[in-house]
Amino acid sequence: MVPTYPYLGNETKCIETPITFPPQHQDVQPGLEYLMNPVPISDNTEYKSSEKLKGKIAIITGGDSGIGRAVAIGFAKEGADTAIVFTPRERQDAELTGKAVEFYGQHALLVEGDLRQPDFSEKIVEEVLERFGKIDILVLNQGVQFPQKSISDISDEQLENTYRTNIFPNFYMTKAALPYLKPGSSIISTASVTAYAGEPLLVDYSSTKGAIVSFTRSLALQLVSKGIRVNAVAPGPIWTPLIVSSFSDEYVKTFGLDTPMKRAGQPFELAPTYIYLASDDSSFVTGQVLHVNGGTMTET
Secondary structure (H helix, E strand, C coil), X not given: CCXXXXXXXXXXXXXXXXXXXXXXXXXXXXXXXXHCCCCCCCCCCCCCCCCCCCCCEEEEECXXXXXXXXXXXXXXXXXXXXXXXXXXXXXXXXXXXXXXXXXXXXXXXEEEXXXXXXXXXXXXXXXXXXXXXXCCEEEECXXXXXXXXXXXXXXXXXXXXXXXXXXXXXXXXXHHHHHHCCCCCEEEEEXXXXXXXXXXXXXXXXXHHHHHHHHHHHHHHHHHHHCCEEEEEEECCECCHHHHCCCCHHHHCCCCCCCXXXXXXXXXXXXXXXXXXXXXXXXXXXXXXXXXXXXXXXXX
């Protein structure tokens, strides 16, 4: 038996809701950062570097904008050269990220292609080895999301695209880079708070992020004997091109307001977490997911 409770009536309340961002929407994924208003903040100009990644070489998928751009800039400040992986549509954003890396005295290699194709990961590794001679850090940050109100509205094409973009490249890139990763290397994936809290509009996306969490834990156990650490970061709502190309302009108006901090995060606020996981500061940390989400409590 399922108990039922009759409602006694309805009550109407007038609630004043802050607008967090100007209404906006981009029709095509991946979104473009240079078209956003305001442009996400990727560089914390008050950050003080201490050469934690001096001489390191990093590959960042989805490194052209959003979290990836902030990580590339943070890595550059700490002394790392970076390969920035992006799709053809994102070239202008990627070039801006490359210039930001070079501004801080490091080298940026731009690699354009489709991570859904297994052979492309091998091409990335080949180009990085040819340019820099080694690989120390792998940041697996690519992703798409397509909100749907019902699971019935998720087409086979959408389901396959979401999985092929969000989780398959983690396998492809790791397999391609692994022969060249030495003890002390670090693999970092971008998961999501939705892997833990769920999100009714993003059933396929959140399930890929759950897969990334399991990928991280299992791969960490597999590679620990090789001295390679594997971790992930689970962001909450962050102001990136993914948001304006996923959700309606009405949704964007209050984006981030449902966090305990009552705001969205900016990409630069995640960069130190990736720096920590990439550096020797986290030498005793593997198989973990770090949560940067504005105060949402999760069970890990």
